[in-house]
Amino acid sequence: MLAVVKTQESEVRDRIAYLLENVVKEMASGAEGIEVKYASGERTTVYQINVPQEHRGKLIGAQGKNITSLRNILAAMAGSHGFRAIIELVV
Incomplete structure (x- = not known):
């Protein structure tokens, strides 16, 4: 039963x-070159976004609004x- 729940949680994280x-x-x-990886802990998942330098400004947006x-x-x-998620921009 626990393995089924972990598999479902992993599928949700993959879809996100x-x-x-x-x-x-x-x-x-x-x-090109945009990559999203994630590391999941007990209750929090950190999504790491790798964006080429020349496109980072578009992602951040004016005053960080995007x-x-x-x-x-x-x-x-x-x-x-049922979990927390955080975005990190990989520099």
Whole structure:
């Protein structure tokens, strides 16, 4: 039973990572080299976004509004599945 729950949680995290990667690619005008990885702990998952330097500004947005909105959406999606989620930009 526990293995089934862990598998479902992993599937949810994979789907969120896939969605996050596609959204970031669209925000960066289809840029190549965008990669989303995640590391999950007991109650928190950290999504690491690797974006080329020349597209990082588009992702962050004016006064950080784009990345803040993306973080809010991610938190809502993760919260509905019972875990916390954090976005880190890989430099």
